[in-house]
Amino acid sequence: MKTDRLDAPRVALGVSGGIAAYKACELLRRFTESGHQVTVVPTAAALHFVGEATWAALSGRPAAVETWENVHEVPHVRIGQQADLVVVAPATADLLAKAAHGLADDLLTNTLLTARCPVVFAPAMHTEMWEHPATQENVATLRRRGAVVLEPAVGRLTGVDTGKGRLPDPGAIFEACRRVLARGVREPDLTGKHVVISAGGTREPLDPVRYLGNHSSGKQGYALAATAAARGARVTLLSANATLPDPAGVDVVHVSTALELREAALKACADADAVVMAAAVADFRPAEYATGKIKKKDGVDPAPVALVRNPDILAELSAHRARPGQLVVGFAAETDEVLANGRAKLARKGCDLLVVNEVGGGKAFGQDVNAAVLLGADGTETEIPEGPKETLAETVWDAVVARLG
Numbered sequence: 001m002k003t004d005r006l007d008a009p010r011v012a013l014g015v016s017g018g019i020a021a022y023k024a025c026e027l028l029r030r031f032t033e034s035g036h037q038v039t040v041v042p043t044a045a046a047l048h049f050v051g052e053a054t055w056a057a058l059s060g061r062p063a064a065v066e067t068w069e070n071v072h073e074v075p076h077v078r079i080g081q082q083a084d085l086v087v088v089a090p091a092t093a094d095l096l097a098k099a100a101h102g103l104a105d106d107l108l109t110n111t112l113l114t115a116r117c118p119v120v121f122a123p124a125m126h127t128e129m130w131e132h133p134a135t136q137e138n139v140a141t142l143r144r145r146g147a148v149v150l151e152p153a154v155g156r157l158t159g160v161d162t163g164k165g166r167l168p169d170p171g172a173i174f175e176a177c178r179r180v181l182a183r184g185v186r187e188p189d190l191t192g193k194h195v196v197i198s199a200g201g202t203r204e205p206l207d208p209v210r211y212l213g214n215h216s217s218g219k220q221g222y223a224l225a226a227t228a229a230a231r232g233a234r235v236t237l238l239s240a241n242a243t244l245p246d247p248a249g250v251d252v253v254h255v256s257t258a259l260e261l262r263e264a265a266l267k268a269c270a271d272a273d274a275v276v277m278a279a280a281v282a283d284f285r286p287a288e289y290a291t292g293k294i295k296k297k298d299g300v301d302p303a304p305v306a307l308v309r310n311p312d313i314l315a316e317l318s319a320h321r322a323r324p325g326q327l328v329v330g331f332a333a334e335t336d337e338v339l340a341n342g343r344a345k346l347a348r349k350g351c352d353l354l355v356v357n358e359v360g361g362g363k364a365f366g367q368d369v370n371a372a373v374l375l376g377a378d379g380t381e382t383e384i385p386e387g388p389k390e391t392l393a394e395t396v397w398d399a400v401v402a403r404l405g
C-alpha cells in the first residue's frame, strides 16, 4: 500500500464500460508516477474489461467499486467531495447520458454528483453513438455546466471500423488533466466557444521532393489548442506540417501549403468565436511546380526560382469576419525594432490582437519557452515574460475572453 504525500493532488479516475478501459491503466500509471493520489472508480461494466486487482495494484489502493461497501465511510459522497479532479476515461455514451441527467445509480455517478472540483470526460465509443443527437446534446449539457468533455480521436475503433470515437491517447488525456488541475476550480471560461488555431509552418513545393519551408515546430499553436480545450472551448487546430501528437479533445486538420491552410481556415472560421493564426505562413510560393524531380545538369547553372505571393490569410480573416464579433489574433516574429514593427503590423493586418515575438539567435523557434508582447488594437500592451509556451497561451486566452465578454 502506498503512503501518499499529504499535498499530493487527489484524483478520482472513473472508468466506464468500454474496451478502451485497458488504456486507462496507462493513464493511471502516469498519474501515480507523477505524484498524484488516485482512487479508481470503475463501473460494474468496466470490470468486465479490466479487473479490480489491476486497478488496485496500479493505484496502490483498493478500487472503489461498491456503493454498499464500507458504508460507514460514506464512499458515495466522500470520493467526489475530496477529489481535486475527477476524470472519466473512457466515458461511454451511457455514462455521459447518466452524468448529463444527474442519475446516481452507482459509485461513479454518485461521485460525479458530489464532486465540486473540475471534471474531465474522455469519451470513447463508436462513431454512430458519438454523432447521435442524444449524445451530442448530453455533451453540450455537460460542457455548459462547466465540465471539460474532450473530443474523441479519429482512428481505428474496436473492430475493423475506423472513425471518430477513439479514446484520445492516454498521454494527451494526462496533459489535458494536468492543465485543468493547474487551473483549479476556475470556471472553464471558453465553454460554448469555438476557437480555431493554426500551428506549424507551411511548405511550398518546388517539385515532388523539395519545398520552401520554415523552422516553425508548431509548439506554440499546440499549446494554444491544449489550453483552450482545458478552458472548455471546442477547438479546431489547423496543423501545418507539425509532427507533434494531437492534443486530447481537439479536432486536428492537417494541411501543408498556404493555399490549403487558407481553405481550411475559411471553412473552420465560418462559426468560430475566435481565430488565432500562430502558424508561420510562407509569404511566397514557387510560381511553377515541376511534376518530376528537377535534375542537375553538368556545366549548367540552375534556373532561378520564380516566386509568387501567397494570400495573407490573417489580413483576409480580419477584413471579412465570418460572424459579427469574431476575434482575430495574429503572431509576428520580428528580429529588430520589435515593438514598432509589431504595432505597424497590427494596423496593417487589421486584427484585434498581435503577439509579437523576438526571433533569431535560437529564440522561440522549436523551444519550449517563449517571451512576447501582446499588442491590442485598442492600444493595450501586455508584456509576457519568458516562460513555458502554455503560459503565453493562457495570457492570449485571458485577453480573448476579456474581449469576447
Ligand code: C5P
Pocket (backbone or CB within 6 Å): 198, 258, 277, 278, 279, 280, 281, 282, 283, 310, 311, 312, 313, 314, 315, 329, 330, 331, 332, 333
Ligand atoms: O506578415 P507576417 O508573416 O509577419 O505575419 C505573421 C502573421 O500573419 C501570423 O499570424 C501568420 O499566421 C499570418 N500570415 C498569414 N498569411 C500569410 C502570412 C502570414 O495568415 N501569407
